[in-house]
Amino acid sequence: MRNPVTRTAELDPVEAAEFDALLAEDTPSTEEPSTGEMQLADRASLRRVSGLSTELTDVTEVEVRRLRLERVVLVGVWTEGSAARSEESLTELARLAETAGSEVLEGLVQRRDRPDPATYVGAGKVRELRDVVASTGADTVICDGELSPGQLRQLEDKLKVKVVDRTALILDIFAQHASSKEGKAQVELAQLQYYLPRLRGWGDKMSRQAGGRAGGAGGGVGTRGPGETKLETDRRRIHKRITKLRKELAAMRTVRETKRGRRAANAVPAVAIAGYTNAGKSSLLNALTRAGVLVENSLFATLDPTTRRARTPDNRDYTLTDTVGFVRHLPHQIVEAFRSTLEEVTGADLLVHVVDGAELAPHDQVSAVRDVLKDIASEHDEAMPPELLVVNKIDAVDATRVAELRRLLPEAVFVSAHSGKGIEGLREIIADRIPRPDVFVDALVPYTRGELVARAHAEGEVIDEDHTAEGTRLRAKVRAELAGALKPFTGTG
Ligand SMILES: Nc1nc2c(ncn2[C@@H]2O[C@H](COP(=O)(O)OP(=O)(O)OP(=O)(O)O)[C@@H](O)[C@H]2O)c(=O)[nH]1
């Protein structure tokens, strides 16, 4: 069962209208504090009808959107590392399966040097698996890895139930959780790319029949039976859809980049929150900004980046962006499709990397997250933003474990988004790490240009301020852009 949505405080009533207007464009649908609850309600209803909201309309014959997982048996191949590690991996798979809406009946792990090229697990294990499937009445087997199309087919033929791999499972969760237009398009693209080489079923049979009818004549008239045509048509339609989605996403990405560019021009430092799924990223965003972002004890609750205004203890504004969570072996189709979302992270001034302190192996999660981010950054020839490691949920572990974690992750800040412990300290460290305004100005701003004084307060550091007959005498440190706007009033402009 899912936990209920954690209630969060109201939005800050004192709003800098201009700044919010800038952000509002990004996330129009999450401005209301109650959106989190609405999203949850939506999801619950989605679950009942099992993913109907994400149907494909263009490619109706090929059912790629829904896995309809019900009662599942998990199976993993343990190739390296300790037995405990392999069990953890299977536990995570169980959580993923439950997040996707299925009931986990049993889990099996096989020790092998590498997965069997034909059936993923070895022949003996396949027989054992078939017995487990029969005795538990499972309708689906989920494998803890990415299987080749051939492995999937052979296992299905032997087990007589649907076989799904970890990648398809993650894609399914993403499909259920996507809510924005961009998020949905990203997931659909990832799914189509995954399913394209795996199209099979009647299409396959039909094309074999067609081949038979043509009597191996080697092409030409007659080779194109109706079945093959159908499969080919489907492939073509999927290719077309992929092209269309790519185009749409490229356009959305341009919009996103423009907005980010505008935020950068306004010189508001950007802080991105990233981390393993369920680490408490959204909770931390809420704790730091009192926003009402959806928090859920579920994997991949957040898919769409949400940007909120935040303020340092010394009253400088910055943006905080909450992003999609990571998981070990995040399918490359997802990384590819969510590139623009993930670029919010690599393009930030500071990366707040949240780690779940209640997890057994936080180090593994930290490296899984860093690996994905490094890939994206290197593709763009970008340097990664400086990283601030934050261990969350320290309310959920005892003092001994906290001490142990401090030794393991000496550079980290320790907080609890729930109890608020360490949050004030974190605010100060963030304030310390984001770029500071560094241009000194001494200006006499006429009272008709009061907005410039207000901006100096919001974006810069006012050293002193004096109200004279001619206007406001302002001495402050600001960023280059505001310094330019103030130049006419400095006596040198
Ligand atoms: N005990 C404890 N639980 C927490 C804390 N912060 C978050 N949680 C819980 O952890 C779960 C995940 O929290 P989220 O904030 O949704 O995590 P997330 O990283 O945004 O997750 P995704 O968006 O799914 O990747 C929820 O059940 C939260 O209530 C904390 O400080 N202490």
Ligand SMILES: [Mg+2]
């Ligand atoms: Mg979240």
